Amino acid sequence: VNAPQKGTLLRSTEGAMPLAGRARDARSSAIREILKVTLRPEVISFAGGLPAPESFPVEALRQAFDKVLREVGPGSLQYSTTEGHPALREWVAARETARGVPTSADEVLIVSGSQQGLDLIGKAFIDEAAPVLVESPSYLGALQAFGQFAPTFRAIPTDADGLLPQALDAPLARGARFAYVMPNFQNPTGRTLTSERRIELAAAAREHDFWLVEDDPYGDLWYRAAPPPSLRAFAPERTLRLGSFSKILAPGLRIGFIVAPRPMIDVLIRLKQATDLHTATISQRAAFEVLSGNLMADHLPAVRQRYAAQCSVMLEALEQHFPRDAVWTRPLGGMFIWVELAGKVDTTALLARAIERQIAFVPGEPFFANDAPRNCLRLSFVTVPPESIRAGIATLGEVVRATTT
């Protein structure tokens, strides 16, 4: 019964533990094992999904925690409500409203990172084998979170402008509980869904009666212009919109939010109560202090500028060093570039060779729920300084050429 499945690295003692099927199936991926070497300082890693630590507003957060402890005192260290800190919920609602979708604070649930939001949504929607629509490729962490509840993933085809709403015909969409979509600077591809497709997707959701789970941790990280209106703007009655402070403040705070119709928020509150009672009181209060001050007006443009510059450096280096028949995305924001190599190359095997040259990336395969192609890879440029981006892409280009020719 406990025989390791293909790709599973079970520790020998696990065989003796009375694990639930869900825990036995939670795989420690072979790729994660390979990527452990990225902790070595000599490795140039384009594999990370982490924001640049230089972008964390450390001093502002220190002052905010100080102020909260001084002024609120023990109350900032006490248990608090499951819904979240009222002022932070108001802040989120006001920002959604300012962006054109009237929202009240009771349509906002604060969660412990949007990753918890994905878990709660999985708990709320997914019975075993229930159909769930995901982009192809999609965010690995969402496939893992939903995967715990054993859905049947149905892949929505995509092109350079994101998912193809016209593909959501009856056979694909029938019976689907929800579609999980990252409309802005998608992880892993960096693609952005056009306004027209957002409208068509909302229409398809109404026609086939499924909900939209809009995951938008990168929307504020645009380079030249803000992305189109949120998916929620086009179908507020059937959208759960997930936001995060991980990429604009700091991921270690573990604060994100879900905006959804109040009856859906009520369901999620009950599930969250059973999961962790509430998100850390002091983190929420300190984050609110920073967000409601003047810092964001300077901080966000600086982060955007930093990421835009690093993205350009990587795009130039790819032009210079990658084979002509490779294609890659040109993101308008966010943290990732997606590369498709020509021919029969397997990027998991390529990773082993790149690691020998002290370069790391993430192979594309785990980002696909079904039918994964082998020739794709994800590159992150945000934690690597420009000189190392140039040097690393030059070396990776050599490895790619040596493998594909």
Ligand SMILES: Cc1ncc(COP(=O)(O)O)c(C=O)c1O
């Ligand atoms: C698309 C997407 N959703 C959700 C998350 C989780 O973010 P957090 O839990 O830090 O808010 C990430 C993290 O990288 C992400 O890329």
